[in-house]
Amino acid sequence: xxxxxxxxxxxxxxxxxxxxxxxxxxxxxxxxxxxxxxxxxxxxxxxxxxxxxxxxxxxxxxxxxxxxxxxxxxxxxxxxxxxxxxxxxxxxxxxxxxxxxxxxxxxxxxxxxxxxxxxxxxxxxxxxxxxxxxxxxxxxxxxxxxxxxxxxxxxxxxxxxxxxxxxxxxxxxxxxxxxxxxxxxxxxxxxxxxxxxxxxxxxxxxxxxxxxxxxxxxxxxxxxxxxxxxxxxxxxxxxxxx
Amino acid sequence: xxxxxxxxxxxxxxxxxxxxxxxxxxxxxxxxxxxxxxxxxxxxxxxxxxxxxxxxxxxxxxxxxxxxxxxxxxxxxxxxxxxxxxxxxxxxxxxxxxxxxxxxxxxxxxxxxxxxxxxxxxxxxxxxxxxxxxxxxxxxxxxxxxxxxxxxxxxxxxxxxxxxxxxxxxxxxxxxxxxxxxxxxxxxxxxxxxxxxxxxxxxxxxxxxxxxxxxxxxxxxxxxxx
Numbered sequence: 001x002x003x004x005x006x007x008x009x010x011x012x013x014x015x016x017x018x019x020x021x022x023x024x025x026x027x028x029x030x031x032x033x034x035x036x037x038x039x040x041x042x043x044x045x046x047x048x049x050x051x052x053x054x055x056x057x058x059x060x061x062x063x064x065x066x067x068x069x070x071x072x073x074x075x076x077x078x079x080x081x082x083x084x085x086x087x088x089x090x091x092x093x094x095x096x097x098x099x100x101x102x103x104x105x106x107x108x109x110x111x112x113x114x115x116x117x118x119x120x121x122x123x124x125x126x127x128x129x130x131x132x133x134x135x136x137x138x139x140x141x142x143x144x145x146x147x148x149x150x151x152x153x154x155x156x157x158x159x160x161x162x163x164x165x166x167x168x169x170x171x172x173x174x175x176x177x178x179x180x181x182x183x184x185x186x187x188x189x190x191x192x193x194x195x196x197x198x199x200x201x202x203x204x205x206x207x208x209x210x211x212x213x214x215x216x217x218x219x220x221x222x223x224x225x226x227x228x229x230x231x232x233x234x235x236x237x238x239x240x241x242x
Numbered sequence: 243x244x245x246x247x248x249x250x251x252x253x254x255x256x257x258x259x260x261x262x263x264x265x266x267x268x269x270x271x272x273x274x275x276x277x278x279x280x281x282x283x284x285x286x287x288x289x290x291x292x293x294x295x296x297x298x299x300x301x302x303x304x305x306x307x308x309x310x311x312x313x314x315x316x317x318x319x320x321x322x323x324x325x326x327x328x329x330x331x332x333x334x335x336x337x338x339x340x341x342x343x344x345x346x347x348x349x350x351x352x353x354x355x356x357x358x359x360x361x362x363x364x365x366x367x368x369x370x371x372x373x374x375x376x377x378x379x380x381x382x383x384x385x386x387x388x389x390x391x392x393x394x395x396x397x398x399x400x401x402x403x404x405x406x407x408x409x410x411x412x413x414x415x416x417x418x419x420x421x422x423x424x425x426x427x428x429x430x431x432x433x434x435x436x437x438x439x440x441x442x443x444x445x446x447x448x449x450x451x452x453x454x455x456x457x458x459x460x461x462x463x464x465x466x467x468x
Contacts, residue, residue, distance in 0.1 A: 112248065
Protein backbone atom coordinates (compact mmCIF):
# COMPACT_ATOMS: atom_id res chain seq x y z
CA UNK A 1 0.00 0.00 0.00
CA UNK A 2 2.76 2.37 1.02
CA UNK A 3 4.70 1.37 -2.05
CA UNK A 4 1.64 2.08 -4.25
CA UNK A 5 1.28 5.51 -2.71
CA UNK A 6 4.92 6.22 -3.42
CA UNK A 7 4.48 5.19 -7.06
CA UNK A 8 1.37 7.37 -7.38
CA UNK A 9 3.14 10.29 -5.70
CA UNK A 10 6.12 9.90 -8.01
CA UNK A 11 4.01 9.67 -11.12
CA UNK A 12 2.05 12.78 -10.07
CA UNK A 13 5.32 14.54 -9.34
CA UNK A 14 6.66 13.80 -12.80
CA UNK A 15 3.37 14.36 -14.65
CA UNK A 16 2.39 17.70 -13.21
CA UNK A 17 4.27 20.45 -15.01
CA UNK A 18 6.91 22.20 -12.98
CA UNK A 19 6.59 25.23 -15.20
CA UNK A 20 3.88 26.31 -17.59
CA UNK A 21 4.10 28.99 -20.26
CA UNK A 22 0.80 30.02 -21.75
CA UNK A 23 0.87 32.04 -24.95
CA UNK A 24 3.87 34.03 -23.78
CA UNK A 25 4.69 37.04 -25.93
CA UNK A 26 7.44 39.52 -25.23
CA UNK A 27 7.75 42.80 -27.09
CA UNK A 28 10.39 45.49 -26.96
CA UNK A 29 8.74 48.50 -28.52
CA UNK A 30 7.68 47.49 -32.03
CA UNK A 31 9.86 44.36 -32.01
CA UNK A 32 8.30 41.07 -30.95
CA UNK A 33 11.10 38.95 -29.50
CA UNK A 34 8.92 36.02 -28.41
CA UNK A 35 5.56 35.22 -29.97
CA UNK A 36 2.81 33.13 -28.33
CA UNK A 37 5.00 30.42 -26.83
CA UNK A 38 3.21 27.56 -25.08
CA UNK A 39 5.43 25.23 -23.10
CA UNK A 40 5.11 22.76 -20.25
CA UNK A 41 8.21 21.57 -18.49
CA UNK A 42 8.03 18.58 -16.16
CA UNK A 43 10.46 17.56 -13.47
CA UNK A 44 13.45 15.66 -14.77
CA UNK A 45 13.12 16.88 -18.35
CA UNK A 46 16.12 18.28 -20.19
CA UNK A 47 15.01 20.79 -22.77
CA UNK A 48 17.39 22.12 -25.38
CA UNK A 49 16.40 25.25 -27.27
CA UNK A 50 17.94 25.80 -30.68
CA UNK A 51 17.58 28.73 -33.00
CA UNK A 52 19.60 31.27 -34.95
CA UNK A 53 20.88 34.48 -33.39
CA UNK A 54 18.05 36.85 -32.58
CA UNK A 55 15.47 34.05 -32.48
CA UNK A 56 14.31 35.08 -29.00
CA UNK A 57 15.93 32.25 -27.06
CA UNK A 58 17.62 34.37 -24.41
CA UNK A 59 14.55 36.55 -24.04
CA UNK A 60 12.46 33.44 -23.43
CA UNK A 61 14.91 32.33 -20.77
CA UNK A 62 14.83 35.75 -19.11
CA UNK A 63 11.03 35.60 -19.03
CA UNK A 64 11.18 32.15 -17.43
CA UNK A 65 13.74 33.42 -14.90
CA UNK A 66 11.43 36.29 -13.98
CA UNK A 67 14.04 38.85 -15.05
CA UNK A 68 11.48 40.44 -17.30
CA UNK A 69 7.73 40.00 -17.42
CA UNK A 70 5.85 38.77 -20.51
CA UNK A 71 4.01 41.43 -22.53
CA UNK A 72 1.16 38.92 -22.95
CA UNK A 73 0.46 35.43 -21.64
CA UNK A 74 1.61 33.92 -18.38
CA UNK A 75 4.40 31.98 -16.74
CA UNK A 76 3.22 29.84 -13.86
CA UNK A 77 4.55 27.24 -11.47
CA UNK A 78 1.56 24.92 -10.96
CA UNK A 79 1.02 23.97 -7.36
CA UNK A 80 3.53 26.49 -6.06
CA UNK A 81 4.68 30.05 -6.34
CA UNK A 82 7.54 31.59 -8.26
CA UNK A 83 10.50 32.17 -6.03
CA UNK A 84 13.91 33.23 -7.28
CA UNK A 85 15.56 30.54 -5.19
CA UNK A 86 13.88 27.89 -7.38
CA UNK A 87 15.96 28.91 -10.36
CA UNK A 88 19.62 28.49 -11.16
CA UNK A 89 20.84 30.64 -14.02
CA UNK A 90 24.00 30.37 -16.07
CA UNK A 91 24.57 32.97 -18.72
CA UNK A 92 27.40 33.36 -21.24
CA UNK A 93 28.71 35.95 -18.77
CA UNK A 94 30.05 34.21 -15.69
CA UNK A 95 28.23 36.44 -13.14
CA UNK A 96 31.32 36.02 -10.94
CA UNK A 97 33.64 38.56 -9.34
CA UNK A 98 37.05 38.47 -11.02
CA UNK A 99 38.90 39.81 -7.99
CA UNK A 100 37.45 37.22 -5.62
CA UNK A 101 38.71 33.65 -5.55
CA UNK A 102 36.51 30.82 -6.72
CA UNK A 103 35.90 29.81 -3.13
CA UNK A 104 35.02 33.37 -2.05
CA UNK A 105 32.63 33.75 -4.96
CA UNK A 106 30.76 30.58 -4.10
CA UNK A 107 30.71 31.33 -0.38
CA UNK A 108 29.35 34.80 -1.09
CA UNK A 109 26.46 33.46 -3.15
CA UNK A 110 25.90 30.59 -0.72
CA UNK A 111 25.36 33.19 2.03
CA UNK A 112 22.96 35.16 -0.16
CA UNK A 113 20.96 31.96 -0.60
CA UNK A 114 21.12 31.46 3.18
CA UNK A 115 22.42 27.90 2.92
CA UNK A 116 22.66 26.21 6.30
CA UNK A 117 26.09 24.71 5.66
CA UNK A 118 27.63 26.93 2.99
CA UNK A 119 31.17 25.63 3.29
CA UNK A 120 30.15 21.98 2.96
CA UNK A 121 28.01 22.66 -0.11
CA UNK A 122 30.72 24.82 -1.72
CA UNK A 123 33.38 22.13 -1.18
CA UNK A 124 31.03 19.53 -2.66
CA UNK A 125 30.47 21.60 -5.80
CA UNK A 126 34.14 22.52 -6.20
CA UNK A 127 34.84 18.79 -6.11
CA UNK A 128 32.07 18.04 -8.61
CA UNK A 129 33.33 20.75 -11.01
CA UNK A 130 36.96 19.67 -10.58
CA UNK A 131 37.97 23.10 -9.30
CA UNK A 132 39.34 22.25 -5.85
CA UNK A 133 42.95 23.04 -6.82
CA UNK A 134 41.98 26.41 -8.30
CA UNK A 135 39.61 27.45 -5.54
CA UNK A 136 42.10 29.86 -3.93
CA UNK A 137 42.95 31.65 -7.15
CA UNK A 138 41.19 34.85 -8.26
CA UNK A 139 38.56 34.10 -10.88
CA UNK A 140 40.15 36.56 -13.34
CA UNK A 141 43.01 34.03 -13.65
CA UNK A 142 40.62 31.21 -14.62
CA UNK A 143 40.28 29.93 -18.17
CA UNK A 144 36.87 30.28 -19.88
CA UNK A 145 36.10 26.64 -19.16
CA UNK A 146 36.95 27.00 -15.47
CA UNK A 147 34.82 30.13 -15.23
CA UNK A 148 31.91 28.36 -16.85
CA UNK A 149 32.19 25.41 -14.46
CA UNK A 150 32.39 27.76 -11.50
CA UNK A 151 29.39 29.61 -12.87
CA UNK A 152 27.52 26.30 -13.04
CA UNK A 153 28.55 25.58 -9.45
CA UNK A 154 27.15 28.99 -8.45
CA UNK A 155 23.87 28.18 -10.18
CA UNK A 156 23.65 24.79 -8.45
CA UNK A 157 24.54 26.03 -4.95
CA UNK A 158 20.97 26.18 -3.73
CA UNK A 159 19.88 23.01 -5.50
CA UNK A 160 17.35 24.77 -7.76
CA UNK A 161 14.25 23.13 -9.20
CA UNK A 162 15.00 24.49 -12.64
CA UNK A 163 18.40 25.18 -14.16
CA UNK A 164 18.51 27.72 -16.98
CA UNK A 165 21.62 27.64 -19.15
CA UNK A 166 22.08 30.40 -21.69
CA UNK A 167 24.72 29.35 -24.22
CA UNK A 168 27.12 27.86 -21.70
CA UNK A 169 29.32 26.55 -24.54
CA UNK A 170 30.04 30.08 -25.81
CA UNK A 171 33.77 30.82 -25.75
CA UNK A 172 34.82 27.34 -24.65
CA UNK A 173 37.53 25.39 -26.41
CA UNK A 174 37.02 21.70 -27.24
CA UNK A 175 38.44 20.53 -23.94
CA UNK A 176 36.29 22.97 -21.97
CA UNK A 177 33.26 22.00 -24.05
CA UNK A 178 33.84 18.30 -23.40
CA UNK A 179 34.18 18.85 -19.67
CA UNK A 180 30.99 20.89 -19.64
CA UNK A 181 29.16 18.17 -21.56
CA UNK A 182 30.30 15.61 -18.98
CA UNK A 183 28.95 17.77 -16.18
CA UNK A 184 25.66 18.38 -18.01
CA UNK A 185 25.39 14.64 -18.65
CA UNK A 186 25.73 14.16 -14.91
CA UNK A 187 22.96 16.68 -14.28
CA UNK A 188 20.71 14.89 -16.77
CA UNK A 189 21.41 11.57 -15.08
CA UNK A 190 20.52 13.16 -11.72
CA UNK A 191 17.13 13.95 -13.30
CA UNK A 192 17.57 17.67 -12.90
CA UNK A 193 15.17 19.87 -14.83
CA UNK A 194 17.18 21.88 -17.31
CA UNK A 195 16.44 24.44 -20.00
CA UNK A 196 19.52 24.80 -22.20
CA UNK A 197 20.08 27.28 -24.99
CA UNK A 198 22.89 26.37 -27.32
CA UNK A 199 24.10 26.40 -30.90
CA UNK A 200 26.18 23.32 -30.19
CA UNK A 201 24.95 19.89 -31.25
CA UNK A 202 26.20 18.59 -27.90
CA UNK A 203 22.92 20.03 -26.65
CA UNK A 204 21.01 17.60 -28.86
CA UNK A 205 22.64 14.56 -27.28
CA UNK A 206 21.81 15.87 -23.82
CA UNK A 207 18.20 16.72 -24.59
CA UNK A 208 15.12 14.77 -23.64
CA UNK A 209 13.01 17.43 -25.40
CA UNK A 210 13.73 19.85 -28.21
CA UNK A 211 12.48 23.29 -29.04
CA UNK A 212 13.42 25.28 -32.11
CA UNK A 213 12.71 29.00 -32.16
CA UNK A 214 12.99 31.41 -35.04
CA UNK A 215 11.93 35.06 -35.00
CA UNK A 216 10.26 34.47 -31.68
CA UNK A 217 8.04 31.64 -32.94
CA UNK A 218 8.17 28.00 -31.97
CA UNK A 219 8.92 25.94 -35.08
CA UNK A 220 9.51 22.61 -33.38
CA UNK A 221 8.57 21.29 -29.97
CA UNK A 222 8.89 17.57 -29.34
CA UNK A 223 10.58 14.87 -27.30
CA UNK A 224 13.95 14.10 -28.78
CA UNK A 225 13.19 10.40 -29.16
CA UNK A 226 15.79 8.74 -31.33
CA UNK A 227 16.49 11.72 -33.54
CA UNK A 228 20.11 11.58 -34.70
CA UNK A 229 22.40 14.57 -35.19
CA UNK A 230 22.15 14.23 -38.98
CA UNK A 231 18.37 14.03 -38.96
CA UNK A 232 18.11 16.98 -36.59
CA UNK A 233 20.46 19.13 -38.68
CA UNK A 234 18.41 18.40 -41.79
CA UNK A 235 15.17 19.17 -39.98
CA UNK A 236 16.61 22.32 -38.40
CA UNK A 237 17.73 23.83 -41.69
CA UNK A 238 14.41 22.92 -43.30
CA UNK A 239 12.61 24.80 -40.54
CA UNK A 240 14.90 27.77 -40.10
CA UNK A 241 16.23 28.05 -43.63
CA UNK A 242 19.93 27.83 -44.45
CA UNK B 243 18.85 39.58 12.23
CA UNK B 244 19.08 37.81 8.88
CA UNK B 245 18.73 41.14 7.08
CA UNK B 246 21.64 42.63 8.98
CA UNK B 247 23.76 39.61 8.17
CA UNK B 248 22.93 39.89 4.48
CA UNK B 249 23.75 43.61 4.45
CA UNK B 250 27.05 42.75 6.11
CA UNK B 251 27.79 39.99 3.57
CA UNK B 252 27.04 42.33 0.64
CA UNK B 253 29.02 45.26 2.03
CA UNK B 254 31.96 43.07 2.96
CA UNK B 255 32.09 41.73 -0.58
CA UNK B 256 32.30 45.29 -2.00
CA UNK B 257 34.93 46.33 0.54
CA UNK B 258 36.98 43.23 -0.20
CA UNK B 259 36.82 43.95 -3.93
CA UNK B 260 37.91 47.55 -3.30
CA UNK B 261 40.76 46.34 -1.11
CA UNK B 262 41.96 43.93 -3.82
CA UNK B 263 41.67 46.49 -6.60
CA UNK B 264 41.55 49.99 -5.09
CA UNK B 265 41.58 52.04 -8.32
CA UNK B 266 38.41 54.00 -7.60
CA UNK B 267 39.36 54.64 -3.96
CA UNK B 268 42.79 55.94 -4.93
CA UNK B 269 41.40 58.05 -7.77
CA UNK B 270 38.80 59.57 -5.45
CA UNK B 271 41.43 60.34 -2.84
CA UNK B 272 43.81 61.80 -5.42
CA UNK B 273 41.09 64.09 -6.80
CA UNK B 274 40.11 65.22 -3.28
CA UNK B 275 43.67 66.06 -2.27
CA UNK B 276 44.18 67.86 -5.58
CA UNK B 277 41.23 70.15 -4.81
CA UNK B 278 42.71 70.93 -1.41
CA UNK B 279 46.09 71.69 -2.96
CA UNK B 280 44.59 73.99 -5.59
CA UNK B 281 42.60 75.95 -3.00
CA UNK B 282 45.67 76.08 -0.80
CA UNK B 283 47.43 78.12 -3.48
CA UNK B 284 44.53 80.56 -3.57
CA UNK B 285 44.75 81.44 0.13
CA UNK B 286 47.55 82.53 2.35
CA UNK B 287 47.50 80.05 5.30
CA UNK B 288 47.57 82.92 7.79
CA UNK B 289 44.77 84.84 6.08
CA UNK B 290 41.55 85.04 8.18
CA UNK B 291 39.65 84.45 4.95
CA UNK B 292 40.78 80.83 5.20
CA UNK B 293 38.51 80.30 8.16
CA UNK B 294 35.56 81.72 6.24
CA UNK B 295 36.21 79.68 3.12
CA UNK B 296 37.42 76.52 4.85
CA UNK B 297 34.04 74.82 5.35
CA UNK B 298 33.19 75.20 1.66
CA UNK B 299 36.62 73.97 0.57
CA UNK B 300 36.37 71.01 2.90
CA UNK B 301 32.98 69.81 1.67
CA UNK B 302 33.73 70.39 -2.00
CA UNK B 303 36.88 68.31 -1.66
CA UNK B 304 35.03 65.56 0.18
CA UNK B 305 31.84 65.31 -1.88
CA UNK B 306 32.76 66.06 -5.50
CA UNK B 307 35.36 63.29 -5.80
CA UNK B 308 32.94 60.89 -4.08
CA UNK B 309 31.03 60.70 -7.36
CA UNK B 310 33.91 58.68 -8.86
CA UNK B 311 33.48 56.09 -6.12
CA UNK B 312 29.71 55.93 -6.60
CA UNK B 313 29.95 55.57 -10.37
CA UNK B 314 32.36 52.68 -10.13
CA UNK B 315 30.29 50.82 -7.57
CA UNK B 316 27.65 49.83 -10.14
CA UNK B 317 29.67 50.11 -13.30
CA UNK B 318 31.87 47.16 -12.32
CA UNK B 319 28.79 45.09 -11.39
CA UNK B 320 27.29 45.79 -14.82
CA UNK B 321 30.53 45.15 -16.71
CA UNK B 322 31.11 41.76 -15.14
CA UNK B 323 27.42 40.89 -15.22
CA UNK B 324 27.50 40.28 -11.49
CA UNK B 325 24.52 42.54 -10.91
CA UNK B 326 22.42 39.88 -12.63
CA UNK B 327 23.77 37.34 -10.14
CA UNK B 328 22.63 39.59 -7.29
CA UNK B 329 19.22 40.22 -8.86
CA UNK B 330 18.69 36.49 -9.38
CA UNK B 331 19.43 35.72 -5.74
CA UNK B 332 16.45 35.53 -3.37
CA UNK B 333 17.69 38.56 -1.45
CA UNK B 334 15.22 41.43 -1.22
CA UNK B 335 16.32 44.27 -3.50
CA UNK B 336 16.08 46.70 -0.62
CA UNK B 337 18.73 44.63 1.14
CA UNK B 338 20.89 44.77 -1.99
CA UNK B 339 20.53 48.55 -1.79
CA UNK B 340 21.53 48.72 1.87
CA UNK B 341 24.53 46.46 1.25
CA UNK B 342 25.76 48.65 -1.59
CA UNK B 343 24.97 51.84 0.29
CA UNK B 344 26.80 50.64 3.41
CA UNK B 345 29.94 49.82 1.40
CA UNK B 346 29.82 53.22 -0.32
CA UNK B 347 29.31 54.89 3.03
CA UNK B 348 32.33 53.17 4.58
CA UNK B 349 34.55 53.94 1.57
CA UNK B 350 33.41 57.56 1.56
CA UNK B 351 34.14 57.89 5.28
CA UNK B 352 37.58 56.44 4.71
CA UNK B 353 38.33 58.98 1.97
CA UNK B 354 36.84 61.80 4.04
CA UNK B 355 38.96 60.86 7.03
CA UNK B 356 42.14 61.06 4.92
CA UNK B 357 40.96 64.31 3.31
CA UNK B 358 40.33 65.76 6.76
CA UNK B 359 43.89 65.00 7.83
CA UNK B 360 45.21 66.70 4.67
CA UNK B 361 42.87 69.64 5.25
CA UNK B 362 44.22 70.33 8.74
CA UNK B 363 47.78 69.94 7.48
CA UNK B 364 47.34 72.29 4.53
CA UNK B 365 45.16 74.98 6.10
CA UNK B 366 46.47 75.08 9.64
CA UNK B 367 42.97 75.31 11.15
CA UNK B 368 42.99 74.97 14.93
CA UNK B 369 40.30 72.67 16.33
CA UNK B 370 39.71 70.96 19.69
CA UNK B 371 39.23 67.22 20.16
CA UNK B 372 35.52 67.75 20.94
CA UNK B 373 35.13 69.68 17.70
CA UNK B 374 36.89 66.90 15.81
CA UNK B 375 34.34 64.47 17.26
CA UNK B 376 31.49 66.70 16.12
CA UNK B 377 33.05 67.02 12.68
CA UNK B 378 33.05 63.23 12.47
CA UNK B 379 29.38 63.25 13.34
CA UNK B 380 28.83 65.59 10.38
CA UNK B 381 30.87 63.30 8.12
CA UNK B 382 28.75 60.38 9.18
CA UNK B 383 25.45 62.16 8.52
CA UNK B 384 26.42 63.76 5.21
CA UNK B 385 28.02 60.49 4.12
CA UNK B 386 24.71 58.74 4.81
CA UNK B 387 22.68 61.06 2.60
CA UNK B 388 25.36 61.11 -0.08
CA UNK B 389 25.62 57.31 -0.16
CA UNK B 390 21.86 56.75 -0.11
CA UNK B 391 21.02 59.12 -2.97
CA UNK B 392 24.27 58.35 -4.76
CA UNK B 393 23.77 54.58 -4.67
CA UNK B 394 20.25 54.94 -6.05
CA UNK B 395 21.30 57.27 -8.86
CA UNK B 396 24.46 55.27 -9.64
CA UNK B 397 22.25 52.21 -10.17
CA UNK B 398 19.91 54.28 -12.36
CA UNK B 399 22.58 55.63 -14.69
CA UNK B 400 24.82 52.56 -14.74
CA UNK B 401 23.33 51.31 -18.02
CA UNK B 402 23.70 54.65 -19.79
CA UNK B 403 26.66 55.70 -21.86
CA UNK B 404 26.72 59.20 -20.38
CA UNK B 405 26.66 57.90 -16.79
CA UNK B 406 29.87 59.70 -15.75
CA UNK B 407 28.33 63.04 -16.67
CA UNK B 408 24.79 62.27 -15.57
CA UNK B 409 25.49 61.14 -12.03
CA UNK B 410 26.82 64.46 -10.68
CA UNK B 411 24.18 66.37 -12.66
CA UNK B 412 21.42 64.35 -10.98
CA UNK B 413 23.03 64.00 -7.59
CA UNK B 414 24.19 67.47 -6.59
CA UNK B 415 20.93 69.40 -7.10
CA UNK B 416 19.25 66.94 -4.72
CA UNK B 417 22.09 67.32 -2.24
CA UNK B 418 22.23 71.13 -2.22
CA UNK B 419 20.23 71.52 1.04
CA UNK B 420 22.40 68.91 2.77
CA UNK B 421 25.63 70.47 1.53
CA UNK B 422 24.42 73.91 2.70
CA UNK B 423 23.60 72.40 6.10
CA UNK B 424 27.01 70.70 6.27
CA UNK B 425 28.88 73.88 5.32
CA UNK B 426 26.96 75.99 7.84
CA UNK B 427 27.41 73.46 10.62
CA UNK B 428 31.14 73.27 9.89
CA UNK B 429 31.35 77.08 9.91
CA UNK B 430 29.73 77.17 13.37
CA UNK B 431 32.20 74.56 14.53
CA UNK B 432 35.37 76.07 13.09
CA UNK B 433 34.29 79.60 13.97
CA UNK B 434 34.29 78.73 17.65
CA UNK B 435 30.66 79.91 17.96
CA UNK B 436 28.09 78.54 20.36
CA UNK B 437 26.97 75.09 19.24
CA UNK B 438 23.28 75.99 19.32
CA UNK B 439 23.08 76.54 15.53
CA UNK B 440 25.37 73.63 14.87
CA UNK B 441 22.83 71.27 16.43
CA UNK B 442 20.04 72.77 14.30
CA UNK B 443 21.96 71.84 11.17
CA UNK B 444 22.78 68.41 12.58
CA UNK B 445 19.09 67.74 13.21
CA UNK B 446 18.29 68.73 9.64
CA UNK B 447 20.94 66.36 8.35
CA UNK B 448 19.69 63.54 10.58
CA UNK B 449 16.17 63.96 9.20
CA UNK B 450 17.57 64.05 5.65
CA UNK B 451 19.40 60.77 6.37
CA UNK B 452 16.23 59.01 7.46
CA UNK B 453 14.13 60.41 4.58
CA UNK B 454 16.65 59.70 1.84
CA UNK B 455 17.58 56.25 3.11
CA UNK B 456 13.91 55.29 3.27
CA UNK B 457 13.10 56.78 -0.14
CA UNK B 458 16.11 55.17 -1.84
CA UNK B 459 15.27 51.81 -0.22
CA UNK B 460 11.72 51.97 -1.57
CA UNK B 461 12.71 53.13 -5.05
CA UNK B 462 15.62 50.76 -5.60
CA UNK B 463 13.33 47.91 -6.66
CA UNK B 464 12.03 49.99 -9.59
CA UNK B 465 15.53 51.02 -10.59
CA UNK B 466 16.65 47.42 -10.93
CA UNK B 467 13.62 46.32 -12.92
CA UNK B 468 14.19 45.23 -16.51
